[in-house]
Every structure is written in structure tokens, then in C-alpha cells.
Amino acid sequence: MRHFSNGQFEKGRHLIYTVIVGDYDRLKRPLWNPKNVDYVAFTAGCSPSGSSGWTTVPLSDESPNPTVANRRMKILGADFGTRYDSVIYVDGSIQVVGSLRNDISRFLSSGCALGVFRHRDRSNPWEELAACQKIGYFSKEQFQFEENRLLPFRERQIELGLFDAGVLMKKPVHEELEALMVRWFTLFTENPVRDQLSLPIAVWENRQIVQHFEHWTDKVAPTFFRHPHERSARAVKALFLLGALCAPLFQVLLKLKRRVVAQDRLSNVR
Numbered sequence: 001m002r003h004f005s006n007g008q009f010e011k012g013r014h015l016i017y018t019v020i021v022g023d024y025d026r027l028k029r030p031l032w033n034p035k036n037v038d039y040v041a042f043t044a045g046c047s048p049s050g051s052s053g054w055t056t057v058p059l060s061d062e063s064p065n066p067t068v069a070n071r072r073m074k075i076l077g078a079d080f081g082t083r084y085d086s087v088i089y090v091d092g093s094i095q096v097v098g099s100l101r102n103d104i105s106r107f108l109s110s111g112c113a114l115g116v117f118r119h120r121d122r123s124n125p126w127e128e129l130a131a132c133q134k135i136g137y138f139s140k141e142q143f144q145f146e147e148n149r150l151l152p153f154r155e156r157q158i159e160l161g162l163f164d165a166g167v168l169m170k171k172p173v174h175e176e177l178e179a180l181m182v183r184w185f186t187l188f189t190e191n192p193v194r195d196q197l198s199l200p201i202a203v204w205e206n207r208q209i210v211q212h213f214e215h216w217t218d219k220v221a222p223t224f225f226r227h228p229h230e231r232s233a234r235a236v237k238a239l240f241l242l243g244a245l246c247a248p249l250f251q252v253l254l255k256l257k258r259r260v261v262a263q264d265r266l267s268n269v270r
Helices: 066-076 101-110 125-134 140-155 177-190 195-205 230-269
Strands: 014-021 037-044 055-058 086-090 094-096 114-118 163-170 210-213 224-226
Touching (some): 014 066, 037 066, 066 177, 066 195, 101 114, 101 163, 101 210, 114 177, 114 195, 125 140, 163 210, 163 224
Parallel strands (some): 014 037, 014 086, 037 055, 114 210
Antiparallel strands (some): 086 163, 114 163
16 A cells, blocks of 8 residues: 655546436536546436536446435445545535645545545534424434434434535545445445435544545635535526516516505495
């Protein structure tokens, strides 16, 4: 296994990959393109528009659940063998906008199998679970499952962190990486809704081989930018369009109502 010190990023070869299933996201052109970094997008059921800078690879997954198909490649990844010294997953909504040289060098010199970024807004999975419940993200049964799974950690007063699962740094040649990721995927498939809630458990169980990074928005020089999910952006645009179309109709109905009220008052006067 190679050992890296800060500034030795150039010694290795690195992969940044994403997974897009259906029309949930669109590829974002990377703004950081060193010669020893490859960009690969695994896609299924979508046209990889805006793919400049990415090599697209069809995602073959027979799972009828697109979320599970996405998370399988996100968490377990493909068999990259020893071609890459670091493999970095980025969510389909995230654009690489700055240099990862220092982060990769720091990660490789740590000896860890996985690098995770602390969540920007919340500090533990209980806060995340409450936030999901507030917006109706879970069914009653799904919420109860997650609450029960986290209960032993609360009873033992174990502090579980919370991480932004939109970016993951992996060391593919690390002998313990596969077991860690299989454990996380197994936890996720027990309640395949929110992988951000199962990740803290897998990280805590394998904490000796996981490196924590501050969230990328805390940096002076940004490395990532998170765009709205493509499907969400389209929904917002549709609502604005609907509002624009309905506004004239609303004005017509309001005028009609005023006319009816005026006529009714006139009838009462008579």
C-alpha cells in the first residue's frame, strides 16, 4: 500500500464517479481537471445530457427499486482493482468546482479506508430523523424502524456523528474497505429510504479506519457546489409556470365575484 504525505497527490491516479438513475439529476461539468483524475458517470434510464468532462457507463442493475440500484453503486462501487489510489463518489447534484489535491493527499496519508464529511446543518442521526419526520419523508413504519435501530445507541449514550453522504472518499486497495461498505449497504437495505441514517452506524462500528473532514462549505476555497436536484428544479419551475398561468384566471374570477356581490347588493336595495 502506498503512503502519501501532503502535496503528493501527483504520485497517484484518482477516480471521481457519480450515479444517476432516471431523471432525478443531470451531470454537472467538473471545473477541476488534472491529468491524473478520471470522471466516470454510471447512468440508467436517462440521457446523459450535459456530460462534457464525464465518461458515461451504463449501469446494469436488476433491482426494481431505483433507489436501491443507485445506492448499490454509490456504496459498493464497481471493481476498480488497483488502477486507482483514491476513488471519490459525488452525488449527481454536486459539481466539482475546486481542487481536491489537499483533501486527497490528506486522506491517502491517513491510512484510513473511508473519508466522510461532517454534515453542515445537523450533528447526529436523531436530528436528521426529526428533520425527515417534519417534512413527511418517512412512513410511520419507516420512522419507527429507524427510531428503534438508533435506540440502543441512545441508551448507551453513544455519540453518533452525522455526515453528508453526497461525497465519499474511498481507498480501494485498503483491505478493510469492502467489509465496511458491505456493512453500510446491508444496514441501508433493511430500510431502504435514507442512507444518511445508516452511515453513522457503519462509521461508528469501523471508526478506526474512517477519517472525518469538515464540510466543504466551511473551506475558504470551495471544492464542491450542490445544485438543486433536477427533478426538484423542474417541479419548482412548473409551480411558477402554473402560478403565472393561474394569475390572470384568478383576476378574472375575482372581478366576477365582485360583480356578483355588487349585483346582489343592488338587488337587496331594490
